[in-house]
Amino acid sequence: MQFEFNLAPNEVSANGQFLALNGRRFPLVLVRNQRARKYWLRIRPDGSARVTIPRYGSIAEARRFVERNKRWLERELARLATRPQRPREWRLGTEIFIRGEQLKIEAGVNGETGLIRCGGEKIFAPDMAVDLRPLVEEHLRQLAEKELPARLIELGSLHQLPVRRITIRNQRTRWGSCSHNGTISLNWRLIQAPPFVRDYICLHELAHLRQLNHSSRFWQEVERMCPGYKAAEHWLKQHTLLRD
Ligand SMILES: [Zn+2]
Structure with a gap:
């Protein structure tokens, strides 16, 4: 990374x-x-x-x-x-983030053919010669679709903010958004960020259910719900997950 x-x-x-x-x-x-x-x-x-x-x-x-x-x-x-930018290729040995941990993409061991590993994740990879990025990203997206909505709902109920609709998206420039009708969209790449960063983005979007703007009242709400949010913003600035 x-x-x-x-x-x-x-x-x-x-x-x-x-x-x-x-x-x-x-x-x-x-x-x-x-x-x-x-x-x-x-x-x-x-x-x-x-x-x-x-x-x-x-x-x-x-x-x-x-x-x-x-x-x-x-x-x-x-x-x-x-100029259109070609995304960086991911190959065996490339280090990527999953849930904030920097992990190496490795070949499957013990006779597991067509498999690659990344930390605890096993990913089906029929062709080892190609850029592994699309396969790994698809796997991460599936993880995101399982884990992110569950966490958003959990945090929402903790703060008495029921979420009507959640979408997991592939935004190029933003981590999340909240629409006028209360739909919260989260970027699947949040699965790559550490839990405290993922939680901050969830709480940020939940706070928009109360304040659909970035006013000082909104930031007070964020501060109340997520006192460590500045560290999370700092992490996102330091890591170029969206621009990589
Ligand atoms: Zn916002």
Whole structure:
């Protein structure tokens, strides 16, 4: 699973280095290269900006260099955003999250042919040569359809908020939603998040049954129902499950 920063050995620590552009923050990765004669800037496929710092260069100068090239960066990021992205392939050895645990996709053992494993999950995989992602995702989606509605109903009854209708969906950009008629939709990828994060999203959508907006009253309601919600939001920001 990809984290916001994947530092190669020669990369200067990029923690906290961000670039503000059109009100959004982009990770900035600074790489020192002893052979470079000048500063270089490029966009990586994940949308972060990579700056090469020459031998005697500094982080401060690298930031000024980025500032001077903001127009170019904006154009390049816009171009990247409109390009369709191919999802990362999942193969044997790929690590994925299930219920917040980082697990490796492994071949079945003891003569189990056509099977792969991931933690306690056994997944039927007739063709090992192909990208395993569609098979594993389908399995996770089925898990989600079993586990997420049950948990939502449980949390709803705990807070005297009966849920009329639940759908499990494959949204690209959101974790859940609540409609005017009280239908709560949850993203199946929540099955990949740890239980406290899954619960927060459930409680967030349940709170919308009382406040169908993001007003301060809504957030008070969330705080009351889920006091640790900020840690859950932080987890979701740190892990790129939807953008991976
Ligand atoms: Zn909301």
